[in-house]
Each structure stands twice: as structure tokens, then as C-alpha cells.
Amino acid sequence: xxxxxxxxxxxxxxxxxxxxxxxxxQEVENRLxxxxxxxxxxxxxxxxxxxxxxxxxxxxxxxxxxxSELMNSSFQEALNQEGLRPAGGPRxxxxxxxxxxxxxxxxxxxxxPEFSLAPLEDIEIEKPVTEISDADIDAMLDKLRRxxxxxxxxxxxxxxxxxxxxxxxGTLDGEPFEGGEGSDMTVELGSGRMIAGFEEGLVGLSPGxxxxxxxxxxxxxxxxxxxxxxxxxxxKVKQVSASKLPGIDEDFAASLGVTEGGIEALREEVRKNMxxxxxxxxxxxxKDRAFEALIEKNPIEVPAALVEEExxxxxxxxxxxxGQNQNLNLPRELFQDKARRRVLLGLLIGxxxxxxxxxxxQDRMRTLVENIAAGxxxxxxxxxxxxxxxxxxASVQTLVLEEQVMDWILDQAKITExxxxxxxxxxxxxxxxx
Amino acid sequence: xxxxxxMKVLLAPLVSEKTARLADTSRQYAFKVLxxxxxxxxxxxxxxxxxxKVTNVQVSRVKGKAKRFGQTLGRRSDWKKAYVTxxxxxxxxxxxxx
Numbered sequence: 001x002x003x004x005x006x007x008x009x010x011x012x013x014x015x016x017x018x019x020x021x022x023x024x025x026q027e028v029e030n031r032l033x034x035x036x037x038x039x040x041x042x043x044x045x046x047x048x049x050x051x052x053x054x055x056x057x058x059x060x061x062x063x064x065x066x067x068s069e070l071m072n073s074s075f076q077e078a079l080n081q082e083g084l085r086p087a088g089g090p091r092x093x094x095x096x097x098x099x100x101x102x103x104x105x106x107x108x109x110x111x112x113p114e115f116s117l118a119p120l121e122d123i124e125i126e127k128p129v130t131e132i133s134d135a136d137i138d139a140m141l142d143k144l145r146r147x148x149x150x151x152x153x154x155x156x157x158x159x160x161x162x163x164x165x166x167x168x169x170g171t172l173d174g175e176p177f178e179g180g181e182g183s184d185m186t187v188e189l190g191s192g193r194m195i196a197g198f199e200e201g202l203v204g205l206s207p208g209x210x211x212x213x214x215x216x217x218x219x220x221x222x223x224x225x226x227x228x229x230x231x232x233x234x235x236k237v238k239q240v241s242a243s244k245l246p247g248i249d250e251d252f253a254a255s256l257g258v259t260e261g262g263i264e265a266l267r268e269e270v271r272k273n274m275x276x277x278x279x280x281x282x283x284x285x286x287k288d289r290a291f292e293a294l295i296e297k298n299p300i301e302v303p304a305a306l307v308e309e310e311x312x313x314x315x316x317x318x319x320x321x322x323g324q325n326q327n328l329n330l331p332r333e334l335f336q337d338k339a340r341r342r343v344l345l346g347l348l349i350g351x352x353x354x355x356x357x358x359x360x361x362q363d364r365m366r367t368l369v370e371n372i373a374a375g376x377x378x379x380x381x382x383x384x385x386x387x388x389x390x391x392x393x394a395s396v397q398t399l400v401l402e403e404q405v406m407d408w409i410l411d412q413a414k415i416t417e418x419x420x421x422x423x424x425x426x427x428x429x430x431x432x433x434x
Numbered sequence: 435x436x437x438x439x440x441m442k443v444l445l446a447p448l449v450s451e452k453t454a455r456l457a458d459t460s461r462q463y464a465f466k467v468l469x470x471x472x473x474x475x476x477x478x479x480x481x482x483x484x485x486x487k488v489t490n491v492q493v494s495r496v497k498g499k500a501k502r503f504g505q506t507l508g509r510r511s512d513w514k515k516a517y518v519t520x521x522x523x524x525x526x527x528x529x530x531x532x
Contacts, residue, residue: 043450050454056527 003078010301011087011110017078019070019103027066028099032058059099067097071105078107085112088305110303117351118297120412125289128282128420128428132274136422140270148255151241157204158240160190164202165239172231180231184238195221198233205237276375278422281429287402290409294348295341302344310339352405364400365393372396443471443479447528448515461520463528469495469514476516480526487521 002018036054040046044053071092079086090109097103151163158164164187170180189199201213213233221227246252253266314335352358373382386392420428448464456462467476473491481488494517498510520526 041449043448044454045451048451050451050458052458053449053454 001074001077001081003081005082005084008108009110011113011303012108013084013086013111014106014108015075015078015082015084016104016106017071017074019074021100021102024063024066024070024103025099027070028059028062031062031066035062063097063099067094067103070103074103075107086110087112087303088309110305112303113300113347115298115300115351117348117355120293120297120409121414123293123297123413125286125293125410125413125415126418127415128285128425129417130278130282130420130422130425132271132278132422136274137267137270139423140274141267144256144270145245145252148252149243149245152244153207153239154242155207156240157206158189158202158237159242160203161188161243163188163241163243164205164237165241166202166235166237168233168235170231170233172226172229177226177231180233201233202235202237205235205240207237207239210234210236274422276371278425281425283403284429285425286410287406290406290413291345291349293413294352294409295344298348300344300347302340302347306343307336307339310343311335314339349402349405352408353401356408358401358404358408360397360400361404364403365396368396368400368403440475440479440482443468443475444483445513447526449528456517457525461522461525462517463520463526465516465518467493467514467516469512471514471516473516476518480518484526486524486526488518489521490519492517492519 001020003015005013005015008014032051032054035058036049036051037047039049039054039058041049041053041057044050071094075090075092086109088110090107093106093108095104095106154162166185166187167183168181168185170177172180187194187199187202189202193199195215195217197215198213201211201215205211211234213235214230215233216230217223217226217228219228246255249263253262256266256269311332315332318335369383369386370379373379373386376382386396445466445468448466453462453464456464463480465476465480471479471493473493476493477488477491480486480491494515496513496515498512501508501510
């Protein structure tokens with residue numbers, strides 16, 4: 001077998017392989033012989049077909065088959081011989097395939113870039129440092145309270161932010177119009193869901209009050225018959241409710257699942273959750289920065305084939321997320337940059353792992369799985385699921401490996417600390433992931 | 435004999451264990467031909483279509499088989515079979531031509 005390789009690009013290689021004819025013909029002969037024993041051809045009993053006839057009928061086809069198989073296997077062989085690692089599949093240009101002639105083909109493919117990691121000593125990474133203060137917890141509790149606000153009827157004039165239940169009847173030039181009537185409608189003042197002036201007109205009304213509103217539909221109203229028209233609304237207020245935030249007490253704690261220990265326990269729980277989130281965010285931000293630095297220091301060429309593959313994968317993910325039913329035909333350019341970055345990062349991380357002989361740390365894996373599980377209601381179940389699921393474990397392993405690489409980078413780099421508030425860090429994290 | 439007629443004389447090659455053996459041992463190739471084709475016509479048709487030299491033509495009339503479908507008796511048409519012997523060193527490749 002003869003192999004010659006030429007470089008047709010920074011990463012592209014053209015490899016011409018020549019396989020001796022005997023190897024091809026021998027294999028074809030064998031195939032045909034085994035075929036002759038079972039071939040069914042009209043006019044012949046099975047197994048009685050002369051070899052010559054079998055060759056006449058199937059020779060060409062078998063030749064092609066064997067040739068393509070041989071191309072695959074000899075391609076692998078040639079790669080081993082030359083010590084090349086292809087990235088992505090090769091494009092094979094076959095030569096003439098004829099009995100008695102040497103099988104020749106050219107494979108064009110890309111190779112993984114050979115590079116050595118640039119030293120990382122002079123990079124600087126900012127490490128976010130955050131403490132959760134009592135104020136942060138108060139803010140979080142406040143947010144929770146607002147999510148659990150209840151409406152309570154009050155006997156007073158409606159104010160902005162109140163909920164008002166009304167009956168209304170609209171007339172256009174004295175005539176009622178379609179959709180202009182409603183009873184027991186709930187209107188939240190200040191929500192802006194009604195046409196301009198409607199909500200404002202309700203301010204100050206108490207339950208039982210009636211009022212006539214002179215309003216004008218906006219020009220861009222969806223119903224053409226009404227757009228821009230002046231109408232009168234007879235409104236009757238039936239109920240005014242003010243939003244009531246739950247007090248921070250034991251009931252509130254219980255409604256959030258903390259049944260024992262009251263407010264103190266709730267605060268503790270909230271703090272724990274926030275700390276977990278903080279830790280995740282801190283890690284994500286740090287990781288993003290470390291990898292960013294790694295990429296910056298190692299501007300290497302990336303095989304286009306791998307990027308294309310990654311683009312396909314990203315597009316597929318996106319498609320799955322947005323709904324499988326429509327074929328969205330997402331433009332590939334959308335993912336180009338992200339795919340490139342991911343491939344590049346993958347290569348670099350692979351190199352770091354190899355160069356430093358990093359092994360997956362089993363202890364860290366266990367800790368990570370336990371951490372993931374802790375976020376669920378039933379950690380035991382989650383743990384069991386993870387340990388019984390190869391795929392899930394594999395993804396955890398990747399994560400751990402990434403973390404170890406991150407640690408390695410951080411070991412090398414100069415680290416400066418910079419304080420952030422909880423909110424800032426969470427925001428930073430969202431920016432980092434995109 | 436017109437060209438047109440020659441093109442119509444040969445109906446189909448016959449390929450079977452028997453004809454394969456004949457081709458191997460004595461360079462004889464079998465055809466289904468028009469029932470009224472003559473030996474000289476067959477010779478010329480084969481020489482023309484396959485570009486070979488024919489040394490001998492033997493023909494036989496084959497009776498159509500009687501076939502029964504339920505109670506109805508049917509009969510397949512009679513046909514003519516020709517064995518064409520080629521000059522030494524020549525052959526016809528039916529399979530490849532198909």
C-alpha cells in the first residue's frame with residue numbers, strides 16, 4: 001500500500017492511497033464464490049449457477065462494494081501508517097475502479113491542530129467575591145412576599161395598584177357596540193391592559209359608585225370600526241381590592257414549605273438557597289473567565305468540519321427547544337461563532353487534560369452529584385437515578401473535568417479579587433452563559 | 435433480407451444451465467427467434483447484432499405447453515429455438531448486455 005500526503009491548507013490534508021490490485025481482486029473473487037453457492041438466477045437451480053455467469057451478472061456490483069469497503073479500511077490503515085488524526089469525516093475522491101488495476105483514491109480531510117499550550121502565567125483573572133448580607137436576604141424575602149400577594153376587598157376609593165371589579169357598558173354615538181359590554185370584569189389599575197383612560201377613570205371610585213367615562217379608542221386599535229372613535233362607558237364599580245403582602249411570619253414560612261422553626265428557619269433556608277446559587281454563579285463566572293483567557297492565549301486554527309458538526313448540533317438543540325413540529329430552517333450563521341468557540345474550547349481543554357495528565361477526580365464527582373441532588377426534594381432518588389444512568393454520569397464527568405481544568409488554569413493565572421453584590425453576580429452569570 | 439427484418443428475428447436470448455454448459459463446451463448460444471425465421475436470417479441477425487462470426491445454426495420448433503386454468507384448457511404459442519455456433523475464440527455476453 002502506497003500513501004502520500006500533501007498539505008492543502010493549514011489543517012487540510014490530501015492523502016492519496018494506492019492499494020495493490022491483487023488485494024481488491026482477491027476479495028472480489030472470494031465474494032463471488034460464496035455468492036455462487038446461494039445466488040438465484042432464472043434458468044438455474046440455486047447453487048448450480050456457473051461461476052462465470054455469477055461474475056458476469058454481479059461482478060461489477062461486488063467490485064464496487066469491495067472497493068468502497070477497501071477504501072474505508074485502507075484509509076484507516078493509511079492514517080495509522082502516517083500517524084494522522086482526522087477531524088470530521090474525510091471526503092473521498094475515488095479513482096477508476098477496474099479489475100486488475102490498482103485501487104487508487106484521494107481522501108481530503110482535516111486534522112486536529114497540533115499545538116502546545118501557551119503559558120498562562122501572565123494572565124489575570126478577576127475573581128468575584130461576594131458575601132450574602134442580611135439585606136440580600138431581606139430583598140429575597142420581599143420578592144417572595146410579592147409573589148404571594150393576595151387581594152383583599154376594601155371599602156375605600158380605588159388607588160393605583162388596586163384590583164377593581166366592574167360592570168361596564170360602552171356606547172358609540174348612543175348605540176351599544178360589540179365587545180363594549182362586560183360584567184364582573186377584574187381590572188388591575190396601572191396594568192395598562194385596558195384602553196387609555198379607562199383605568200385612570202376608575203381611580204378614586206368606591207364600591208357601588210357609578211361613573212361615565214368619555215374615552216377615545218386609540219388609532220391603532222385592532223377593531224377598525226372602533227379605532228379612533230370617541231365612546232362613552234357607563235361603569236359601575238362592584239368591588240375594590242387592595243393587594244396585601246403576606247407578613248413575614250410562621251404562616252408565610254409554612255406556605256413556602258418551612259413548617260418548623262418559623263421565621264428564623266425560613267431565613268436560614270433562604271440563605272442556604274442563595275448561597276448555593278451564589279456558589280454556582282461564582283463558579284460559572286470564574287469558569288467562563290478562565291476559559292476565555294485560555295482561548296485568548298491560544299489562538300489556534302479550528303477544523304471547519306468540527307465547527308460544522310457543532311453548528312448542526314446547536315441548530316438541532318435549538319429546534320428541539322422551540323418545538324419539533326415546525327421546521328424552522330434556522331440560519332447556520334446564527335451558530336457559527338458559538339460553535340467555533342465550543343470546538344476551540346473542546347480542543348484546548350482536551351489538550352490541557354492530556355498535557356497535564358488530569359484524571360477525573362472521583363471525590364469531586366461524588367460531591368457534585370450530591371450537590372445537584374441537594375437541590376431536589378428527594379435527594380436520595382436523584383442520587384440513585386444518577387448512579388444508575390451512564391449518560392448522566394458521563395455529563396457529570398465532563399463537568400468535573402472542566403472544573404479541574406479550570407482549577408489548573410486558575411493555579412497558573414494571577415488572581416485578583418473583586419467584590420460584587422449578589423444581584424450583580426447573578427446578572428454576570430447570565431451574561432457569561434450566553 | 436431487409437435490415438428491418440433482421441432486427442426483428444431474434445426475440446430473446448435463452449439463459450439456463452443447459453445453454454450455459456453449451457456455451458462453455460462448444461460455443462453454442464441459444465435464442466428464441468421468430469417462428470418463421472430461417473437459418474440464414476438467424477445467422478445474419480446474430481452476426482450483425484453481436485458482431486461475431488457464426489459458423490453454424492441449428493433450429494428446433496418448440497411446442498407450446500398446454501396450460502390449464504381451472505377447467506379451461508389453454509395453450510401457449512409454439513415457438514422456434516435457435517442454437518448458434520460461433521467461430522473459435524468468440525463469445526456473446528448476455529448478462530452484461532442486459
